[in-house]
Amino acid sequence: MASQAVTPQSQDFSKWYNEIVYKADLASQSPVRGCIIIKPYGYEVWEAIKAGLDRRFKETGHQNAYFPLFIPQSYLQREAEHVEGFSPELAVVTHAGGKKLEEPYVVRPTSETIIGESFSQWIQSYRDLPLLINQWANVVRWELRTRPFLRTTEFLWQEGHTAHATAEEAQAETMQMLEVYAEFCREDAAIPVVKGQKSNIEKFAGALRTYSIEAMMRDKKALQSGTSHNLGQNFAKAFDIKYLSRDNVEEYCWTTSWGVSTRLVGAVVMAHGDDQGLRLPPKLAPIQVVAVPVYKNDDERAPVLDAVQRIVAELKAAGIRVHVDDRDERPGFKFNDWEMRGVPVRLEIGPKDVQNDKAVLARRDIPGRDGKQFIAQAGIVAAVRDLLADIHDNMLAQATTFREQNTHEISTYEQFQGIVADGGWAIGWWAGNDDDERRVKDETGATLRCFPLDQPDGAGQCFFTGQAAERVAIFSKAY
């Protein structure tokens, strides 16, 4: 049951976020430290995310498979950077079946190693390439600090793993999947993202290059919402992933990996939510339209419910996800309750509407009277369909405007510090090295989110070192 008011975003954003997660019934706390229980309503949002992505993966030629949860510890050690990056956050199984294991198993933090081992067996010839695999799975990373959906010890995700004959093909795949993520965020989640390349410090342990999509949350912080890695030949060499070329020469493959997780649920909450609660983009909303019947007494009840059932049947037949709230509560309570849960459209039908063959549609993205329209019952399916499309467009536009208003070009470190202190993204020319990047982080709390793929023409002067710079970077506080 969603209940009463929520802490305003402006007062305490973290508190607001936590309350939304629980009050909108997305998740509940679990007995296990750092883990959450994803409740049916939250899981349905994840299922919609999965469906949207899975369709796109298939359309781009990928197939799903499933690899073991347990990975022999020695596998991780085969790629030097990889093991160094992950060892602090591994959960290791040392005992099983009442006995100490000969070799411990690591609970997968990601599957490059065990999938690489398989790839080395599956791939013999250039004819076996490219190999395009995806896995939907759970992974475990023993994080010290967790937050529901954003960073949990166990989480659900997908990890794509591909092998290619050439460096160019691997790079093309890396960029293609980054675009798939960006397109999904825009078209299904109504979240605008910046595609960019990660700095050396932030790149994936074992990758040649890491790319990410970065989204701005309502508190102006950045959330890395998806990553795509060009792994070069690092894992191919560590796992002996080789093929015989057309010229009968043995060559190492070029591999990629890419993933998004249940963190996306958190992204949806923090990119769209307001002080009334969650706001779900129509394509991901488990319930797109909630029908609330309104009546004063038993005489009014029957005809109102008849009309509701008739309209709901029409909407369902048109493939719209509808729910009738026939609980014995007052309408006002239901309005607030469904707003907390983020349902995009509310359909109200009362005695007056039945009399006039009308209905009321209220949209979640525009509060109050301005978001209400009185329409004829005939043609309601088309009206709802148009409204859902319009809500998506409007939510995307709102989020885009918000991001633009809070992204600032800077050319000096002083300006930079001002922007970071006020919240928001700072974008400027950057030529610093790893140490410079760490210093900026230590001094301001902001990290280099990415070098955007869309770069301005020409060159400039680094706002930190004063050196000539070829690229601009986005810096921000991040989750």
Added chain:
RNA sequence: CGGGGUGUAGCUCAGCUGGCAGAGUGCUGCGUUUGGGACGCAGAAGUCAUCGGUUCGAAUCCGGUCACCCCGACCA
């Protein structure tokens, strides 16, 4: 792993100068209500984190343990 805090009803918490286990909210039932968070009446609900100690008597005082939260460190 360092510093601080909290464990009492499903949830939020009061009770802590030792003396019958409490409130708000939620839940169940009945009735009145119903176009923006209604109200009345009746009810169910607890190993007061845990183990030990002091005491005639412990939610309350003392000690140990465990768990969780916040800040820091850590972090695809």
